[in-house]
Amino acid sequence: MGSDSSAAIEHRAYARVGLLGNPSDVYHGRAISFSLGNFWASVRLEPSKDLVIVPHPTNDLVQFESLPHLVNRLESDGYYGGVRLLMAICKIFCKYCKDNSITLHEGNFKLSYDTNIPRQTGLSGSSAIVCAALSCLLDFYDVRHLIKVEIRPNLILNAEKELGIVAGLQDRVAQVYGGLVYMDFDKKHMEELGHGKYEPMDIGLLPHLYLIYAENPSDSGKVHSTVRERWLSGDKFIRSTIEEVANIALEGREALIKRDYAKFASLMNRNFDLRRKMFGDDVLGALNIEMVEVARRVGAASKFTGSGGAVVVFCPEGDSQAKEVEDACKNGGFVFQPVQVMSSRLNEIDLETVSPI
Numbered sequence: 430m431g432s433d434s435s436a437a438i439e440h441r442a443y444a445r446v447g448l449l450g451n452p453s454d455v456y457h458g459r460a461i462s463f464s465l466g467n468f469w470a471s472v473r474l475e476p477s478k479d480l481v482i483v484p485h486p487t488n489d490l491v492q493f494e495s496l497p498h499l500v501n502r503l504e505s506d507g508y509y510g511g512v513r514l515l516m517a518i519c520k521i522f523c524k525y526c527k528d529n530s531i532t533l534h535e536g537n538f539k540l541s542y543d544t545n546i547p548r549q550t551g552l553s554g555s556s557a558i559v560c561a562a563l564s565c566l567l568d569f570y571d572v573r574h575l576i577k578v579e580i581r582p583n584l585i586l587n588a589e590k591e592l593g594i595v596a597g598l599q600d601r602v603a604q605v606y607g608g609l610v611y612m613d614f615d616k617k618h619m620e621e622l623g624h625g626k627y628e629p630m631d632i633g634l635l636p637h638l639y640l641i642y643a644e645n646p647s648d649s650g651k652v653h654s655t656v657r658e659r660w661l662s663g664d665k666f667i668r669s670t671i672e673e674v675a676n677i678a679l680e681g682r683e684a685l686i687k688r689d690y691a692k693f694a695s696l697m698n699r700n701f702d703l704r705r706k707m708f709g710d711d712v713l714g715a716l717n718i719e720m721v722e723v724a725r726r727v728g729a730a731s732k733f734t735g736s737g738g739a740v741v742v743f744c745p746e747g748d749s750q751a752k753e754v755e756d757a758c759k760n761g762g763f764v765f766q767p768v769q770v771m772s773s774r775l776n777e778i779d780l781e782t783v784s785p786i
């Protein structure tokens with residue numbers, strides 16, 4: 430694949446669910462995450478004379494019906510679309526290749542994208558676009574075998590850091606690997622290896638899960654969090670709580686392997702409760718907290734998929750309990766849907782680059 434540089438290339442990257450341990454990934458902790466088949470971004474690369482980044486017809490709008498339309502649009506979706514993400518990954522990819530003496534041919538290309546990942550829902554819509562674009566570049570330049578799978582999440586994160594988007598590696602690892610992945614971001618081994626330890630797990634270990642999100646999450650989570658500053662300054666409470674959250678991923682790995690779903694449910698709940706203690710309700714936002722609580726009121730386990738906007742739910746009592754959550758979501762105006770776990774899409778060339786754990 431990729432050796433015919435005249436053909437168009439298209440790749441998808443899926444949304445992701447941070448299942449256990451997030452946000453400790455941002456602080457040298459651990460996480461278990463999976464690739465979510467319900468939503469994806471796709472990027473298309475066509476060889477072309479000039480290098481062109483194509484604005485998306487609706488996500489990169491620059492023409493409006495009126496001034497109020499422009500203002501509404503900026504208030505709901507912000508100033509940015511995906512163009513800057515595509516540009517940033519091109520820059521980071523080019524720099525990485527240069528720094529690592531990977532020669533790139535001189536052909537140009539046209540990059541365009543589409544996405545159905547709901548925005549601002551903590552489902553990793555931004556990195557899905559970047560991840561799909563990176564995959565296109567790997568094939569267009571035929572360098573998939575030269576850029577190790579473990580390194581790719583760093584490139585995706587660096588592209589977003591370049592834009593000032595604050596994020597961690599958890600999302601990008603799940604999106605690059607696909608399937609279900611256990612991750613350990615221990616400081617010492619990250620410094621030694623240049624990446625975390627990533628261990629794919631059998632997706633068959635996961636129980637049925639559900640997703641709750643709000644289609645218009647406008648009133649939540651707009652207060653600035655000081656958790657990062659506090660962690661950096663060595664705040665004892667934040668440091669020890671992050672450590673506890675990281676241990677949830679470790680214990681969760683054991684619980685899943687043993688199919689101990691009662692333990693798994695309690696870990697999901699504990700994960701969110703610890704986040705709530707660290708960040709506080711004003712930062713998390715009333716709507717986000719309500720999404721967690723709507724499931725808990727009927728005895729289901731629930732937590733954020735990312736930093737807020739969507740919630741992952743486990744119903745230990747099965748379908749009847751899921752129906753109760755579904756009804757409560759309808760009343761609360763939330764979207765409720767079964768989770769589809771997307772299995773890994775790494776190919777043989779990718780797998781050959783993976784170092785043994």
Ligand SMILES: Nc1ncnc2c1ncn2[C@@H]1O[C@H](COP(=O)(O)OP(=O)(O)O)[C@@H](O)[C@H]1O
Nearest residue numbers: 488509510511548549550551552553554555556
């Ligand atoms: N649907 C989209 N279309 C275009 N760009 C998007 C879309 N969603 C996110 N982005 C880009 O990603 C950035 C981060 O968006 P955000 O909603 O916080 O993503 P995430 O779901 O990864 O947290 C935005 O500022 C924008 O540049």
Ligand SMILES: O=C(O)[C@H]1O[C@H](OP(=O)(O)O)[C@H](O)[C@@H](O)[C@@H]1O
Nearest residue numbers: 451452551552553596597735736
């Ligand atoms: O806070 C979290 O759980 C995650 O937040 C970010 O993801 P997002 O999709 O923007 O909510 C971050 O990139 C992750 O590394 C965190 O675990």
Ligand SMILES: [Mg+2]
Nearest residue numbers: 553554555596
């Ligand atoms: Mg994000």
